[in-house]
Amino acid sequence: MRKTAHHIGPDSAPDRYRLLRSIGRGGEAVLYLAEIELAGGTEPVVVKVLDSKTTITPEIFERISQKWNEQAELLRFVHRPGVVGVREHFQGPPIHRPGESGTITGRALVLVMNHVDGLDLRDWRAERTLTSPAERREVMRTLEQLADVLDWLHSGKATPSGRTVVHGDLSPGNVMVDEHGQATLVDFGLSKLTADHQTAEVWFTPGYAAPEVFEGKRTPATDRYAFGAIAYFLLSGQSPPTAPEQLVGAFRALPQIAGLPEEQRDRVLDIAAADPARRPISLSSWVKDVRHGVVSTTTTSRPATVADAVPPAPAAPPVP
Helix, strand or coil: CCCEEEEEEECCCCCCCCEEEEEEEEEEEEEEEEEECCCCEEEEEEEEEEHHCCCHHHHHHHHHHHHHHHHHHCCCCCCCCCCEEEEEEEEEEECCCCHHHHCCCCCCCEEEECCCCCCEEEHHHHHCCCHHHHHHHHHHHHHHHHHHHHHHHCCCCCCCCCCEEEECCHHHHHHEECCCCEEEEEECCCCEEEEEECCCCCCCCCCCHHHHHHHHHEHHHHHEEEHHHHHHHHHHCCCCCCCCCHHHHHHCCCHHHHCCHHHHHHHHHHHCCCCHHCCCHHHHHHHHHHHHHHHHHHCCCCCCCCCHHHCCEEEECCCC
16 A cells, blocks of 8 residues: 655645655755656655744744745756756645644745755765776765855855855765766755855754864854865765864875875875964865876775764764
8 A cells, every 4th residue: 555645845835745764854944855746747846844843933944944945946047057946935734644734733944955966975986996097086076066066155246245154064965967977966955155154053964064163153164174084085985084183184195195296295284273274275286186196096995884884973062
């Protein structure tokens, strides 16, 4: 017997999206693969849902709702290969069976994004050993794509107002690579806009969070630290250490980095600096420094293992 599907949608069309399965979490929100009926067929989308029941109080939900709506509306202006498209956002009834939205209490914040077909960066890396020049070039091409789009988001060119866009939770699970090798940043639902944003809701992916994230800060510099951790993961096949000094040491031990001239090596290591001001402003320039060591080094890292491919759960900071 087929299990009854669950739906979600705005008040005007509460059954608009049919939820197929849960595919992950983004902070307190849950991500679903879903579908919408269009022109006699169905199209896949990704739906991010934050239920009011998870936010403890109505006051917190309303505060998050205002931020969510502002950020989602601004993200609709962001159109570029390498950044997932935002279809719509709304507040509506929580997840429900078809036709039963009126029987459910509470509210939900919903962000609907285009579906990106491909592998997330964990699974993509797990298929590669970096033993061939072709695979090393693939890794560098992926890093170049991510660096280019992050530099663009951080430059203020992504929004009409010139405001900086900060992803806020970069990790391999939030990067998809399609069959053509195009890397795309996904899950922008709680991205931060402005140059220096502080939030009381602190969520992060261990190993990819800069120290200041524990203080609730999300800035271009925190994205750059996370990008450096992603680079370490791609080059080594191993999950990055959780402390900046450990990540610096791990980078230094990589054959691809150890063989660089001292000045160039120091610039590369600055990506993992505990001081945000030391991290490179241009990620594209940083990747150029790394490229020389990667393409000229024959010693390779071990392939990513199954354990490395399993994503750590987003975590809240330790309770004092």
